[in-house]
Structures are given as structure tokens and as C-alpha cells.
Amino acid sequence: MDAVLYNKVETEADRIFDLIGGLRRMVVDNVFALKMLSPGNAATPNYYLPSELELVFEPHFQVENNTATALILTGFSGSGWTDTGLRKLTITTPRDRFVNVQGAFSSMQYIESITFTNGLKTTGDFNGVFGGCQRLKEINCVIDVGGSWVNAPFGSCAALETVRFAENCIGKTNPNNFTMSFSSLLTNESLVSIANGLYEGAAKTLTLHATPKAACSTIMGTVSLDAGGTYHIFTADDSGNTSLADFITNTKGWTLA
Helix, strand or coil, rough: EEECCCCCCCCCCHHHHHHHHHEEEEEECCCCHHHHCCCCCCCCCCCCCEEEEEEEEEECCCCCCCCCEEEEEECCCCHHHHCCCCCCEEEEEECCCCEEEECCCCCCCCCCEEECCCCEEEECCHHHHHCCCCCCEEEEEEEEEEECCCCCCCCCCCCCCEEEECCEEEECCCCCEEECCCCCCCCCCHHHHHHHHEEECCCCCEHHHHHHHHHHHCCEEEEECCCCCCCCEEEECCCCEEHHHHHHHHHHHCCEE
């Protein structure tokens, strides 16, 4: 069932949550939906969300002041989501639109899969975005954090296996250390994507859980320049002569911890 949500004032939270309970896909026309998705607190969690939910933001979507160029998604986080049935969330934002996801998904303890169908190009603070998502297994999109401050977006994400980053974007803005120390199950493909995502020459520290850190020494491949000739890319290849660990430290210039 689809629904179109138009810009209006709504204060009856119970009725709003009852509405969501009947929907699987919502086409979001304006800021009303962001207010509607606020969970309140742990004492009054939203039990009405389905196990799967899709949000589609219209290309002309504007934030409240109608002046910012970024779409602001901060309504999902908070302890009020703890007891919901939501396991799979799919979000479609206008292509190439910057999205501010500061703290957006933190404490969603039962979420397993988050998908941005047009990718995720962030602005603002990306630190702690997925913190506390203990059952999150996959983030299905390419994440470009080149416009964000990034440090530890995946705190307590012990089940995370799949995550992908745009090349040369992690630490591009306000260079800082980057940690994924809780995630022991990262696939080799995810590790290669993280390594390629590190901003070359930032001279910061990538901290991984001991298991994927050890895997970086066994993943072999080749190194080449990107199409523009500005940074290096690692391509996994069993016959290659460079380990991913060497690529991170010697080519990207990061410390691996």
C-alpha cells in the first residue's frame, strides 16, 4: 500500500503511528514525515511499524526553512525504536542530493538492513550515525562521506558484514581517525571498499576489530591510479603482490590499528 504525505501540521501521535502501521511504502512530499517518524521515548515506543518500510522522498522535497540544500534525516534514532518490529528500511532520496544523517539511525537495536537506493552522499556529522545498531548486517549503498566529519559511525555494530564507501572520501573533510572496532564480521569486499574509501595522505588511524585487521594482511591485490590520476585504488586479486594492509599503510598513508 502506498501513500502520499503532504505538508501539514499534525500533533496526534497515536493516530499518526496507527497510520504508519498500515503502510509499507510512503512517498514523502514534505517535512511532515520527518516529524511523524519521531519515536518519542522508550516509555511510549512505536509498536506499529511494519517489519519492512520504504520511504521515497520527492525530488522537490525541502527542509523546514526551505533554504538548506541538504535533506535532513534525523527522525529514526532514539530509544523509542527499541521495541519496534522494523527490520528492513529502504530510503530513496533525490539523486546526488546531500543528506544530513547526524545520529539518524542510532539505537535502532533490531534493524538488520538499511538501503539507500540512490546511494548516500552525506553532509554534517557522520559520527555515531549507526551507533547501537547491534543487529545491523548490511548497508546496501555506496556511502560518500566526503562532506562529513567522520570518526566512529558504527559503534556496537557487532553483526555488520556489508558496507561500501565511495573512493577517497573518508577523512576528506575535517580529517580524523576512523574506527570500526566492533565489527568482526566484515566481508573482504567491505574491507577493500573501506581501504579504497580512505582519503589518501590524511595520515590518520584506521582501527578495525582484530579479525578483519588480520584479514587485511591476507587479502592480496594490485594497486593502480584512479581515472583522474589523483589517488590509488586497490583491486583484490589472488595473484597480486600487495596486501590490503600494505596498501592502507604504505599507499594510503594511514596507520592500521
